Amino acid sequence: xxxxxxxxxTTLAALIASSLVFGCVFAKPDMYGNFPVTEKSxxxxxxDSTSYTGQVARHVLHNSLKKLxxxxxxxxxxxxxxxxxxxxxSKDAGRKIIDPTSKGEFKVKQTMVDEISKGKNLKGKTYKxxxxxxxxxxxxxxxxxxxxxxxxxxxxGFDPVTGYNYPQLISKFMMGAxxxxxxxxxxxxxxxxxxxxxxxKPYKKGAHYxxxxxxxxxxxxxxxxxxxxxxxxxKQAYGIAKRKDIKVADANGDGVVDLKTExxxxxxxxxADSDKAGxxxxxxxxxxxxxxxxLIRDADGAALTDEQRAxxxxxxxxxxxxxxxxxxxxxxxxxxxxxxxxxxxRTIVESNGDASxxxxxxxxxxxxxxxxxxxxxxxxxxxxxxxxxxxxxxxxGPVLLGGGQVTGIDSDGNFLIGGNRSxxxxxxxxxxxxxLLGDTFKLKARKNDVTGEMxxxxxxxxxxxxxxxx
Amino acid sequence: xxxxxxxxxxxxxxxxVFNPQKRIFWGYLLSSLFIAILxxxxxxxxxxxxxxxxxxxRNVWGSASAFADYKVMFINALLMTLLSPRILxxxxxxxxxxxSLHLLFxxxxxxxxxxxxxxxxxxxxLFLFILDDFAxxxxxxxxxxxxxxxxxxxxxxxxxxxxxxxxxxxxxxxAILFSVRSALVQGISTAVFFFFFGNxxxxxxxxxxxIFTFAFNLLGSNxxxxxxxxxxxHPIELILMSPAQHHIHHSTAExxxxxxxxxxxxxxDWIFGTLCHSKVGEQLNFGLSGTKLTNPNTLKSLYFDPIQxxxxxxxxxxxxLILPFQRENSA
Numbered sequence: 001x002x003x004x005x006x007x008x009x010t011t012l013a014a015l016i017a018s019s020l021v022f023g024c025v026f027a028k029p030d031m032y033g034n035f036p037v038t039e040k041s042x043x044x045x046x047x048d049s050t051s052y053t054g055q056v057a058r059h060v061l062h063n064s065l066k067k068l069x070x071x072x073x074x075x076x077x078x079x080x081x082x083x084x085x086x087x088x089x090s091k092d093a094g095r096k097i098i099d100p101t102s103k104g105e106f107k108v109k110q111t112m113v114d115e116i117s118k119g120k121n122l123k124g125k126t127y128k129x130x131x132x133x134x135x136x137x138x139x140x141x142x143x144x145x146x147x148x149x150x151x152x153x154x155x156x157g158f159d160p161v162t163g164y165n166y167p168q169l170i171s172k173f174m175m176g177a178x179x180x181x182x183x184x185x186x187x188x189x190x191x192x193x194x195x196x197x198x199x200x201k202p203y204k205k206g207a208h209y210x211x212x213x214x215x216x217x218x219x220x221x222x223x224x225x226x227x228x229x230x231x232x233x234x235k236q237a238y239g240i241a242k243r244k245d246i247k248v249a250d251a252n253g254d255g256v257v258d259l260k261t262e263x264x265x266x267x268x269x270x271x272a273d274s275d276k277a278g279x280x281x282x283x284x285x286x287x288x289x290x291x292x293x294x295l296i297r298d299a300d301g302a303a304l305t306d307e308q309r310a311x312x313x314x315x316x317x318x319x320x321x322x323x324x325x326x327x328x329x330x331x332x333x334x335x336x337x338x339x340x341x342x343x344x345x346r347t348i349v350e351s352n353g354d355a356s357x358x359x360x361x362x363x364x365x366x367x368x369x370x371x372x373x374x375x376x377x378x379x380x381x382x383x384x385x386x387x388x389x390x391x392x393x394x395x396x397g398p399v400l401l402g403g404g405q406v407t408g409i410d411s412d413g414n415f416l417i418g419g420n421r422s423x424x425x426x427x428x429x430x431x432x433x434x435x436l437l438g439d440t441f442k443l444k445a446r447k448n449d450v451t452g453e454m455x456x457x458x459x460x461x462x463x464x465x466x467x468x469x470x
Numbered sequence: 471x472x473x474x475x476x477x478x479x480x481x482x483x484x485x486x487v488f489n490p491q492k493r494i495f496w497g498y499l500l501s502s503l504f505i506a507i508l509x510x511x512x513x514x515x516x517x518x519x520x521x522x523x524x525x526x527x528r529n530v531w532g533s534a535s536a537f538a539d540y541k542v543m544f545i546n547a548l549l550m551t552l553l554s555p556r557i558l559x560x561x562x563x564x565x566x567x568x569x570s571l572h573l574l575f576x577x578x579x580x581x582x583x584x585x586x587x588x589x590x591x592x593x594x595x596l597f598l599f600i601l602d603d604f605a606x607x608x609x610x611x612x613x614x615x616x617x618x619x620x621x622x623x624x625x626x627x628x629x630x631x632x633x634x635x636x637x638x639x640x641x642x643x644x645a646i647l648f649s650v651r652s653a654l655v656q657g658i659s660t661a662v663f664f665f666f667f668g669n670x671x672x673x674x675x676x677x678x679x680x681i682f683t684f685a686f687n688l689l690g691s692n693x694x695x696x697x698x699x700x701x702x703x704h705p706i707e708l709i710l711m712s713p714a715q716h717h718i719h720h721s722t723a724e725x726x727x728x729x730x731x732x733x734x735x736x737x738x739d740w741i742f743g744t745l746c747h748s749k750v751g752e753q754l755n756f757g758l759s760g761t762k763l764t765n766p767n768t769l770k771s772l773y774f775d776p777i778q779x780x781x782x783x784x785x786x787x788x789x790x791l792i793l794p795f796q797r798e799n800s801a
Contacts, residue, residue, distance in 0.1 A: 346577040424572040431569060453671075454564060454664040460673045461598070461660070461680075462491035464560045464652035467546040467645035468637050469626045470610050470733045 030230045030290050031251075032220055033261065035213070038301035040200075042208040049209040049297075055179075055221025057117035058125065059265035061087050062174050064098035064113075065122070069148070069167035074155035081152035088144060089123035100263060106243040108263075109256040116260055127177040127185075127378040133391040134374060135416075136409040140177045144170065146413065158360055162406050162415050163398035165360075168367030175266045176327065176375020179222040184323060185380035187219040188316045192309070199296060200303040212296045212304060212312075220289045223323065224265030227251065229286040234275030237282055241269040267326050274329040274445035281326050281445075288318040324379060327372050328441035332434055334369035336448025338398070339430040341365055342423045349401065359401065366398035386440045393433045399426040490677040490684065493691055494634055497677075502634070502692035509700050513750075527697045533631040534767040541769060542625075543638035550645055557649045563657025564664075571665045578665060587670045590663070595674040598659045599682035599734075605655050607738035609647060610731040619647075621779035628766035629695075630757040632720060636695040641776050686734040701748040711736040714748030722759040 037049045065087040071080055086092055095113045102108045110116055127140035134143055151157055151166030158165050191197045197211030207214065228251040229237055240249040240257075241264040249257045257263060264272065271282040292315035299308060341362035348355045373390050377383060383390070397406030403420040410416055431450050437443060446452055486492040487499075503525065510521040530536060572578060613623035622641040629636045640648070663671045676684040693700055693713035702712040711732045719730040729746035732739045739745035758766070761779075765771040 343578055343580070347580065422573070422576045424575060424577040427577060428569045428572045431565075431572075435565070451565070451568065451664075453669045454568065454660060455561070457660050457664060457671060457673065458560055458564055458656065460675070461560070461656050462489075462678075464649060464656050465550055465554050465557065466648040466652055467543075467550050467640050467642070468493060468648070469640045469644070470606055470731075 030287070032225070032227045032229070032286065032290050032293065035293055035297045037208050038213070038297060038299070039202050039208055039210045040301045041202055042206075044208055046208045049213050050217055050293075051209055051214060052217040052221025053117040053260055054120050055218055056260050056263075056265075057113055057120040058122055058178060058222075059224055059263075060097050060100070060110075060113055060116060060259060061095075061120065061122050062171065062178070062266070063100055064095075065148075065174070066167045066171040067099045069151040069170050070157035072152055072154045072156060074153070076153040078152075081149060084148045084152060085145075087122070088148060089121050089141075091119040091121050093118065097259075100241075100243060100259065103243040106246045106249070107256045108243075109254075109258045110260075122174065122178050125178050125182050126174075127181040129378070131173075131177075131374060132377045132387060133370070133394070133396075135396045135406065140181075140378070144174065144177075147173075149413075158363055160356075160359065160363075162417065163359070163363040163366060163400055164406075164415075165363045165367035168364055169371050172330075172368050172371020173374045174371075176372070176378045179224065179266050180323065180327065180375055181378040181380070183219040183222040184320050185378070187215045187222075188319060189380060191215040192313065192316060194304070194306075194309060198303050199299050200301060210296070210301060212299075213293070216289070216293050216296055219319070220286075220293070222266075223268050223285060223289070223319075225268035225271075225282060225286050225289075226264055227261040229264075229268065229282060230290070234272045234282060237264050237272035238269060238276060240264040241272075267323060270330045271322075271326045273333075274326060274447070277445040277447055279329070279445045281322050281329075285319050285322050285326075288315040288322075291315055292319075320379070324376065324381075325441050325443060327375050328437050329443050329445045329447070331369055331372035331376065332437045332443055332449075333445075333447035334365050334372065335430045335433045335437070336450050337365035338362060338369055339427050339450045340448065342399075342427050342430075345401065346423060355401065363398060370394060383440070386436060389436055390433060393429040393436070395429075399423060490679045493637055493687055495687065498687040499634060499692055501688050502690045502696070505690040505700070506693060506696065506698040509698060524697055530631040530633055530697045535629050535631040536633050536635070538767040538769070538772060539629065539633065539635045539639045542640070542772060543635055545769070545773075546638060546640060546642060546645060549642050550649075553642070553646065554649075557646055558653045560653040560657040560660070563653050564661040567658055567661035568665055571661065585667075585670075587672075590667050590670045591672045591674050594659065594663045594667075594671050595680055595682060597663070598655070598673070599680060601659055602652070602655045603733055603735045604738060605651050606733045607731050607735075607742075609651050610733075611728075611742075611744070613644070613647075614728055614731070618780055618783045619644075621783060622776045624758055624761070624763065625772050625776060627720060628758050628763050628772070629720070630755075630766070632695040632697070632717070632756055634692040634695055637692075639772075641773070643776065643780075682734075691734075699748070699752075699754075701750050704747050707736055707747050708740045708745070709735065709737050711739075712748055714750075714752075715746065717754055717756075718746050718748060720756045721754040722757055723754065724759070726754075727759065 033050045034048055035050050037046055039049065065084060068080065068084045068087065086095060093114050097111055097113055100108055113120070123141050123144070126144060129139065131138055131140055131143045136146070138146065147166055147170050150159070150164070151170065154166055157167040192215065197203060197215050199210045199212040201211055203209055203211045203214035209217070226232070226237065226240060226249065232248065236245070236248045239245050246257060249262050251262055252258070268282060271285060275282050292312050295308060295312055296304070304312065341358065344358050345355055345362060348358055373394060377387055395405050396408065399405050399421050400417070403422060404417045405419045405421060406415050407418040408416045434450055438446060486494055487496050489495055490497065506525050507518070507521050510516040510524060511518065516524065613619045622644045625641040625644070626636070626639050629639050674681045690700065690713060694716040696713065699714040699717050700712060701707070701714040702710060707715060711730065711734060715730045715736060718726045726746060729744055730736065730739055731744055736745060763771045763775045
């Protein structure tokens with residue numbers, strides 16, 4: 001399916017005007033798209049070789065699955081489970097878009113998954129390796145099927161016995177195990193090889209795009225940024241995912257938000273979230289995607305030379321490094337949230353208050369943290385000792401009010417809970433985890449940094465190195 | 471040498487004269503000069519010309535002892551830049567304490583949240599200053615009392631002409647001890663206050679230095695090592711260490727040995743019985759009274775004599791340890 005991104009002058013003028021109203025100026029009006037057809041064997045009428053609708057369809061399946069994961073009523077619900085599975089593993093026609101849908105003035109163009117791309121599922125693209133950090137020694141698809149089963153019988157996605165929040169666990173891990181893994185461990189990895197999906201052959205027989213063009217597009221699609229991301233600041237890109245401002249999202253000015261090109265999904269949303277704190281992850285990644293795509297386009301349907309491939313791989317490196325940081329920044333943020341939640345819970349418990357809401361919030365944040373950490377290990381790059389330490393610090397579940405924690409899964413698929421870890425000890429784990437993430441991935445946004453102000457205070461004291469006598 | 475090491479070398483050592491966190495910051499040198507002139511003019515009734523001659527005494531600033539100070543300062547700057555990454559860091563201490571407090575209190579209690587922020591900031595700044603001064607007193611006392619440590623500290627006491635740069639006449643082994651002391655004091659203070667008061671804790675600063683350190687240095691800390699001996703009124707000398715009291719600490723006179731270990735505060739000497747008041751106009755000789763260095767103004771002697779002596783002490787100690795076993799075997 002082809003995409004044509006229109007750039008009428010009036011639309012751009014409207015975009016600029018609206019951005020000025022909202023206190024920003026477009027730095028670079030570059031867009032991802034409108035790359036001409038260079039595939040020599042193609043004789044059809046299509047003019048634009050850009051294509052990543054399959055990826056957008058999977059973003060929509062993921063968003064919808066997350067919504068469904070929060071629909072349970074606390075009892076086994078085979079019907080809900082079947083619906084969830086249809087969004088995860090089937091390729092059936094007729095699946096509605098449950099999220100994102102229209103909200104007030106924010107009108108979404110598509111209402112059915114098939115309007116974006118037909119016959120897509122998530123299971124087929126799920127990371128097949130062993131999932132580190134999750135009990136039960138399961139592969140990626142097994143973990144999702146297990147979580148979907150549990151979510152369908154939970155009460156609105158939350159299990160107070162384990163502290164598990166299924167929508168968050170499913171969503172955050174899926175962004176890694178499908179989108180990130182596919183992009184960085186497939187399309188930007190082996191498919192960038194000289195002989196794999198070469199640029200002088202169509203991606204598949206009859207396609208209007210070359211092997212390299214489409215591989216690159218698919219990786220971009222999985223990142224989840226709107227095609228006009230370079231014209232948006234972090235707050236605007238973030239706001240699109242929240243369905244806040246149609247003027248910012250509607251780049252072609254047709255009055256509706258086209259999910260294929262105008263929506264912010266998945267890690268692009270988290271990149272924008274970090275960037276609100278001063279980083280430039282979204283623009284760095286999208287800029288590298290645009291430059292890489294332009295390089296492929298400039299090859300004009302010929303196989304890439306070694307020099308061109310080397311340059312392209314430099315863009316790949318930028319994308320992979322920053323994408324990994326985006327996920328690590330999100331994990332860092334939620335480790336800080338868990339730390340604060342534990343502080344709140346302590347206060348409530350000490351005053352004999354009702355801790356149920358605070359505990360649910362803690363479970364939600366823990367689910368996000370865990371999901372992002374599991375996602376980090378699906379890139380094909382071993383995190384080595386850092387990965388082991390991350391998993392040990394977080395464990396298989398949030399530390400519960402009584403000190404217990406999920407320790408495993410029995411042969412019937414029931415969670416085992418054991419151990420006696422204090423909340424104070426788990427807070428220390430969150431501090432250590434933030435330090436580990438910050439050091440390992442050289443993080444900059446560092447949202448919810450528990451010890452950031454202590455570090456600043458230490459710096460303000462000056463050097464403790466002294467060769468001065470008394 | 472990596473870039474950050476060069477930056478450290480410049481900022482922390484070679485450009486110390488521009489760093490208000492360091493005692494030899496130009497502003498403190500200038501204020502010390504001003505105080506010295508006032509003292510000589512108003513109290514000792516010496517005219518301006520004679521005052522300048524006394525302050526910039528060629529026999530002090532141009533002495534072999536002073537030249538040894540200058541050379542040691544630069545060599546130590548290089549050595550400490552290389553050693554710094556391997557010495558206990560204040561952040562390591564702070565994280566260890568911060569983590570341990572979570573275990574001790576089974577979480578992080580929110581206490582006294584109604585206290586105004588400035589009170590917490592001032593308390594932290596004062597606590598840090600007092601703990602630092604207290605730690606300095608005891609480490610200094612041990613440097614004199616423990617023969618192994620004294621073998622290194624005697625490098626500082628081998629100065630026979632005191633000038634503000636004598637503060638840098640330090641053996642590297644001693645500099646490591648000072649660095650560990652600072653790391654412990656800063657790490658502990660910061661972690662404890664941050665644990666209880668979070669982001670309300672800040673350092674009350676003037677020109678980027680703690681207000682108390684700033685005041686101590688502005689009020690003539692450089693005169694502790696100088697040709698000008700300023701005494702305080704005796705009741706004040708019970709609390710604050712006068713430059714003349716520190717001169718007594720450097721004196722070779724029998725009655726002055728192991729007196730006045732304090733830095734900014736003399737109250738520790740008062741409490742622990744090591745205080746000695748100054749006497750206006752008292753003539754003192756500076757240097758070592760007991761075992762001397764072979765040639766106290768040569769770098770070879772300043773750097774290697776202490777190592778030899780420390781080696782002898784350690785050997786003797788080892789012999790003492792194995793002696794009972796040797797006797798047992800021979801029996």
